[in-house]
Amino acid sequence: MTRCTISVCCLLFLLTLLLGASTALAQNADEPLRLILNADAPGPTINRHIYGHFAEHLGRDIYGGFWVKDDDGAWQLNQPVIEALRRINPPNVRWPGGCFADYYHWRDGIGPRDERPTIVNTLWGGVTEDNSFGTHEYMQLVEALGTEPFVVGNVGSGTVEEMATWWEYMNHPGKSPMADLRRANGQDEPWGVRFWGVGNESWGCGGNMTPAYYSDVYKRFATFLHGYGDVRPFRIATGPDATSNNDLPEWTEGVMREAGRMIDGLDLHYYTVVGGWGGRTLATEFAEAEWIAAFEQARRVDDHIRSTSAIMDRYDPQKRVWLIVGEWGMWHLPEPGSERGFLYQQNALRDALVASISLDIFNQHADRVRMANIAQTINVLQAMILTERDGDGFVLTPTYHVFEMYKVHQDAELLPLTLEAGEYTYVDKTIPALSASASTKDGRVHLSLTNMDPNQSHTVQASLRGGSFSSVSGRILTAETMTAHNTFEQPDAVAPTSFHGARLKGEQLTIMLPPKSMVVLELE
Numbered sequence: 001m002t003r004c005t006i007s008v009c010c011l012l013f014l015l016t017l018l019l020g021a022s023t024a025l026a027q028n029a030d031e032p033l034r035l036i037l038n039a040d041a042p043g044p045t046i047n048r049h050i051y052g053h054f055a056e057h058l059g060r061d062i063y064g065g066f067w068v069k070d071d072d073g074a075w076q077l078n079q080p081v082i083e084a085l086r087r088i089n090p091p092n093v094r095w096p097g098g099c100f101a102d103y104y105h106w107r108d109g110i111g112p113r114d115e116r117p118t119i120v121n122t123l124w125g126g127v128t129e130d131n132s133f134g135t136h137e138y139m140q141l142v143e144a145l146g147t148e149p150f151v152v153g154n155v156g157s158g159t160v161e162e163m164a165t166w167w168e169y170m171n172h173p174g175k176s177p178m179a180d181l182r183r184a185n186g187q188d189e190p191w192g193v194r195f196w197g198v199g200n201e202s203w204g205c206g207g208n209m210t211p212a213y214y215s216d217v218y219k220r221f222a223t224f225l226h227g228y229g230d231v232r233p234f235r236i237a238t239g240p241d242a243t244s245n246n247d248l249p250e251w252t253e254g255v256m257r258e259a260g261r262m263i264d265g266l267d268l269h270y271y272t273v274v275g276g277w278g279g280r281t282l283a284t285e286f287a288e289a290e291w292i293a294a295f296e297q298a299r300r301v302d303d304h305i306r307s308t309s310a311i312m313d314r315y316d317p318q319k320r321v322w323l324i325v326g327e328w329g330m331w332h333l334p335e336p337g338s339e340r341g342f343l344y345q346q347n348a349l350r351d352a353l354v355a356s357i358s359l360d361i362f363n364q365h366a367d368r369v370r371m372a373n374i375a376q377t378i379n380v381l382q383a384m385i386l387t388e389r390d391g392d393g394f395v396l397t398p399t400y401h402v403f404e405m406y407k408v409h410q411d412a413e414l415l416p417l418t419l420e421a422g423e424y425t426y427v428d429k430t431i432p433a434l435s436a437s438a439s440t441k442d443g444r445v446h447l448s449l450t451n452m453d454p455n456q457s458h459t460v461q462a463s464l465r466g467g468s469f470s471s472v473s474g475r476i477l478t479a480e481t482m483t484a485h486n487t488f489e490q491p492d493a494v495a496p497t498s499f500h501g502a503r504l505k506g507e508q509l510t511i512m513l514p515p516k517s518m519v520v521l522e523l524e
């Protein structure tokens with residue numbers, strides 16, 4: 001008995017030594033990590049809508065972000081901001097919420113601006129809005145951005161008739177009461193909106209419904225959204241709450257079973273809340289513990305996508321229904337001095353790398369995840385752009401640069417890759433050091449790589465199978481510190497620069513990834 005215990009102990013000891021040795025090997029920055037890229041075996045198309053955006057009537061996203069007053073006090077679109085956003089090819093912009101969608105009554109936002117009633121934004125700061133940004137202004141914005149509309153209708157406090165008439169107002173091509181009203185308000189042609197959300201977070205701020213109750217309500221609302229001409233509604237149902245992991249399988253199961261045949265997209269929401277709702281810190285004031293925790297938590301969206309997809313596969317094996325990650329991003333403490341309820345936060349290198357690894361995950365699931373919307377575009381949560389509160393200035397955030405660098409993956413074919421991701425350990429947490437995705441379009445291959453390890457560089461030895469390339473070029477996003485961010489005084493503290501750490505020799509590509517960096521390479 002004693003001998004047996006001793007030999008088990010010895011075995012365990014030996015195993016520990018072995019495991020320790022392999023961990024040490026994996027963490028050795030000099031040891032190249034292997035990547036195999038199959039350039040001749042393209043997978044599904046990475047839908048450009050994975051790079052989607054979200055603009056809610058919240059804080060200074062619309063009013064003070066997209067929609068600003070000129071010197072005479074007249075409202076107008078914020079042209080310089082729109083120009084900057086055009087450079088990241090926004091494929092769609094989800095509007096008007098968010099939770100606000102289930103409070104919004106569209107008829108209050110049409111007609112002469114000075115005759116529109118006001119609305120108190122009860123949820124977000126209690127501010128009174130003048131409804132000057134309504135349906136026509138949103139469509140003006142959509143056109144200026146060169147993007148596609150994604151409207152979320154009011155289920156929580158609205159009626160079926162209200163949603164059906166909004167749909168008719170925007171899309172009816174012929175003579176109809178709503179089309180005539182639209183024409184009277186200056187828009188002859190229908191806008192041809194197809195993405196249509198039937199409520200938002202109906203398990204929470206959108207009405208606190210059960211999956212069974214929501215499914216019935218969903219079917220009732222969806223029944224009255226009719227196709228007109230070529231425009232068919234792409235009906236998007238509330239998906240599970242992956243942030244809190246509340247009833248996640250039950251929601252998906254219930255809604256897919258009861259209403260799946262009338263659903264075109266299921267809208268899952270997942271926020272990275274480091275420390276939980278009670279333990280959040282500022283976007284720019286954190287240590288390595290919060291750095292690694294952010295990646296550990298952000299990576300969990302992969303599990304949520306897998307488990308939700310597995311349920312969807314049972315009801316929809318053909319993958320007709322899109323899994324949409326309709327809200328995602330980092331949710332920090334608001335910046336000191338910002339208005340209560342406005343969710344205004346800074347954006348550091350950590351946010352950028354959380355964005356790149358999240359986009360890698362969405363890319364890898366391109367067969368089911370066909371749309372995602374980072375929350376939100378301007379001045380709210382993980383924004384692309386921060387604008388001055390009292391002035392015209394604005395800065396591009398590190399996350400903006402990720403979207404600009406990753407736009408090469410939009411509508412490209414996903415390339416399968418095998419990555420030895422290494423390990424990054426801090427105290428009791430270990431996560432993979434690297435994340436990657438690759439795609440091909442127009443004869444070019446793009447490979448994006450993120451090194452989450454803030455302390456060590458990693459060399460990647462990539463075998464490029466099934467392709468012949470003669471050149472490699474790339475850009476890198478990194479900074480000296482984990483908390484580096486852009487301010488109105490230093491707008492380019494975190495910005496992409498040329499990358500000179502890749503060498504191509506035949507089928508072999510060697511890449512030296514500095515600590516805490518993201519690189520996008522182009523192979524021709």
Ligand code: AHR
Pocket residue numbers: 056097098099100200201327375376381
């Ligand atoms: O993006 C902020 C809020 O987060 C949205 O209004 C809501 O849908 C989610 O809970």
